[in-house]
Amino acid sequence: MSTLFEAIGMVCQTDVLIAILLSSIYGLVVGSLPGLSATMATALLVPVTFYLSPIAAIATIISASAMAIFSGDIPGALLRIPGTPASAAYTDEAYAMTRKGQPEMALGIGLWFSALGGIAGTISLMLLAPPLAEIALNFSTFEYFWLAFLGLMCATLVARSSPVKAIASMFLGLLVSCVGIDNPAGAARFTFGSVDLLGGIEPIPALVGVFAVSEVMRAMLTSEPPKLPYRRFGSILAGQIALTKQYVKPQVRGNIVGIIIGVLPGAGADMAAWVSYAMSKRFSKTPEKFGTGHPEGLIEAGASNNASLASGWVPALLFGIPGDTITAIAIGVLYMKGLNPGPTLFTERASSMYALYIIFILANIIMIPLGIVMIRAASHVLRAPRAAIMPVIVLLCAVGAFATGNNLYSVMIVAAFGIIGFVMERNGYPVAAMVLGIVMGTMVEQSFVTSIIKSDGSILPFFERPVSAVLASFTIAALLWPLGAWLWRLRSRPLAQ
Amino acid sequence: MQFSDRVTGLFLVALGGLAAYGGSRLPPVPGQQVGPDVFPMVIGTGLCLCGALIALGVGKSFEEDPEDETLSATEVQSGPPDWWRGLMALIPPGLLLFYVLTVDRLGFVLTAGLMVLTTATALGARLRLAVPLAIVAPVLVHLLFSKLLRVPLPPGLIPMPW
Numbered sequence: 001m002s003t004l005f006e007a008i009g010m011v012c013q014t015d016v017l018i019a020i021l022l023s024s025i026y027g028l029v030v031g032s033l034p035g036l037s038a039t040m041a042t043a044l045l046v047p048v049t050f051y052l053s054p055i056a057a058i059a060t061i062i063s064a065s066a067m068a069i070f071s072g073d074i075p076g077a078l079l080r081i082p083g084t085p086a087s088a089a090y091t092d093e094a095y096a097m098t099r100k101g102q103p104e105m106a107l108g109i110g111l112w113f114s115a116l117g118g119i120a121g122t123i124s125l126m127l128l129a130p131p132l133a134e135i136a137l138n139f140s141t142f143e144y145f146w147l148a149f150l151g152l153m154c155a156t157l158v159a160r161s162s163p164v165k166a167i168a169s170m171f172l173g174l175l176v177s178c179v180g181i182d183n184p185a186g187a188a189r190f191t192f193g194s195v196d197l198l199g200g201i202e203p204i205p206a207l208v209g210v211f212a213v214s215e216v217m218r219a220m221l222t223s224e225p226p227k228l229p230y231r232r233f234g235s236i237l238a239g240q241i242a243l244t245k246q247y248v249k250p251q252v253r254g255n256i257v258g259i260i261i262g263v264l265p266g267a268g269a270d271m272a273a274w275v276s277y278a279m280s281k282r283f284s285k286t287p288e289k290f291g292t293g294h295p296e297g298l299i300e301a302g303a304s305n306n307a308s309l310a311s312g313w314v315p316a317l318l319f320g321i322p323g324d325t326i327t328a329i330a331i332g333v334l335y336m337k338g339l340n341p342g343p344t345l346f347t348e349r350a351s352s353m354y355a356l357y358i359i360f361i362l363a364n365i366i367m368i369p370l371g372i373v374m375i376r377a378a379s380h381v382l383r384a385p386r387a388a389i390m391p392v393i394v395l396l397c398a399v400g401a402f403a404t405g406n407n408l409y410s411v412m413i414v415a416a417f418g419i420i421g422f423v424m425e426r427n428g429y430p431v432a433a434m435v436l437g438i439v440m441g442t443m444v445e446q447s448f449v450t451s452i453i454k455s456d457g458s459i460l461p462f463f464e465r466p467v468s469a470v471l472a473s474f475t476i477a478a479l480l481w482p483l484g485a486w487l488w489r490l491r492s493r494p495l496a497q
Numbered sequence: 498m499q500f501s502d503r504v505t506g507l508f509l510v511a512l513g514g515l516a517a518y519g520g521s522r523l524p525p526v527p528g529q530q531v532g533p534d535v536f537p538m539v540i541g542t543g544l545c546l547c548g549a550l551i552a553l554g555v556g557k558s559f560e561e562d563p564e565d566e567t568l569s570a571t572e573v574q575s576g577p578p579d580w581w582r583g584l585m586a587l588i589p590p591g592l593l594l595f596y597v598l599t600v601d602r603l604g605f606v607l608t609a610g611l612m613v614l615t616t617a618t619a620l621g622a623r624l625r626l627a628v629p630l631a632i633v634a635p636v637l638v639h640l641l642f643s644k645l646l647r648v649p650l651p652p653g654l655i656p657m658p659w
Binding site for chain 1: 499500502505509512513516519520523524526529530531532533536537540541543544547548550551555582585586587588589590591592593594596597600601605609612613614615616617618619620621622626627630631634635638642645646647648649650
């Protein structure tokens with residue numbers, strides 16, 4: 001109990017509360033602007049977190065990402081342009097509702113069920129993480145190797161593109177993580193004689209490049225989204241309680257699916273929304289109403305993407321394996337703040353973990369009033385011309401990257417990864433899989449080499465230890481899945497014709 | 498910037514081959530069964546395999562890119578030719594490179610101002626918007642990062658009073 005009070009004390013510090021409030025507003029604004037994703041909002045926040053206390057730093061990431069995922073629904077409902085990729089799954093549905101003259105309803109659903117979903121995700125984090133930490137305390141490098149490997153495979157399984165391209169992206173990320181002397185042998189790999197490359201390629205500048213610079217590059221090729229007409233909204237939350245009671249099942253299902261997808265490494269809010277929307281349509285009694293402004297799918301997918309956010313922290317906090325691209329950034333911040341991910345975090349730094357839960361709950365509660373203000377101000381915020389926002393983003397990329405290491409080499413990394421991310425996305429290679437490879441490459445290699453040294457060259461212990469064996473079988477199943485699915489398609493194709 | 502799968506696949510084959518070759522030349526570490534050469538070689542082989550499969554069009558049937566619909570709908574249909582627009586996309590990374598090369602000499606505010614001005618005009622802003630933005634944004638960013646976050650930004654030709 002005393003840990004809980006200690007945690008409340010930690011959250012109630014003035015700097016933490018100010019950090020939550022400011023980053024919430026920042027998240028709401030960035031998320032609502034089309035083309036600026038929640039991951040980008042988080043990536044650009046990293047240099048600011050350097051100078052905050054550990055709890056305030058985590059608070060900024062949690063609140064900015066939660067707000068951005070909700071506020072991506074706003075331009076989706078009003079302009080039919082998703083503000084973040086996580087809203088893309090149900091943008092048509094929300095816009096159809098606006099056309100029917102119910103924009104309040106569409107936005108209200110987004111807000112209310114996002115907040116509820118976020119709280120459900122937090123509860124899952126609170127319930128799942130501590131018992132998993134108990135088990136994980138017994139993990140050795142063998143288990144960590146399989147976990148990391150399984151995480152990499154998950155990212156390729158759930159990508160919405162060809163699995164071969166996803167695996168190729170993952171290998172690219174792993175190759176990036178090979179650069180430098182940060183390997184078990186301490187050998188300089190792929191440094192081409194450059195002193196800067198000896199230190200390797202840091203994930204954070206790479207992430208800023210992939211998620212922010214490539215977005216500005218894309219903006220250069222697309223035309224400005226249409227202006228939002230001024231409109232006055234009625235009550236935003238009217239009728240939401242009735243909807244909550246009416247659609248209990250879709251909402252619960254959305255939360256659960258979101259939580260599961262969040263826990264899977266590499267799959268985040270956008271994936272959760274797509275899966276939940278499709279699932280809602282399949283299990284609905286009235287699937288024909290989908291796409292005409294029907295609340296059911298919106299509720300399920302809106303709850304799902306916010307639920308996935310919190311549960312994405314489960315593997316991140318326990319094993320240092322990112323549950324999604326946002327936690328990939330968060331892991332970097334955790335290390336920087338001395339909160340190294342691992343099961344001991346829950347025993348030795350329990351109060352910090354409680355503080356994290358409280359921040360999540362708090363962020364999802366203040367999402368409702370702030371969200372209402374944001375919806376009412378949306379007509380003004382969304383009028384900001386892209387030509388005024390994108391230049392500032394480029395500037396922040398440069399300064400932010402410079403601030404991460406006080407050297408200009410990081411800025412070059414940002415530029416290079418901007419191009420890489422842009423080209424990959426254009427050609428259907430999922431960047432999230434590459435990001436996961438970059439973040440986890442060192443962990444895979446380190447745990448493999450350490451295990452091999454421990455077992456004196458034998459690979460048997462990788463399969464002998466009970467937990468290790470289970471994880472190994474999961475991983476092998478994940479490895480064989482694309483092949484199996486391909487063969488199955490090949491067999492079923494002649495039948496379909 | 499959009500290539501056929503054959504091109505990207507073959508590129509990956511080449512990259513994987515180079516990675517595996519580069520890895521194979523790394524010296525082994527005495528007493529360590531798995532040396533620094535193993536991972537690059539595994540990754541390189543994997544990349545080669547994936548690249549070959551992509552070039553052959555395997556797994557194409559899985560691709561269903563929903564984002565493409567929304568993207569292509571907003572894509573500019575008329576205007577300058579493709580290659581020109583392709584070059585436009587290189588402006589942001591080009592500006593970052595410009596920043597790296599000149600910031601120590603010109604100073605942060607001047608370099609940043611030029612970056613903002615270029616990006617804004619490239620996105621079609623009128624000078625009425627671009628010029629004030631190019632003056633205000635760098636100063637505000639300098640205030641935030643240099644004063645509040647203590648990032649040592651080079652003063653260069655126009656030092657800020659704080």
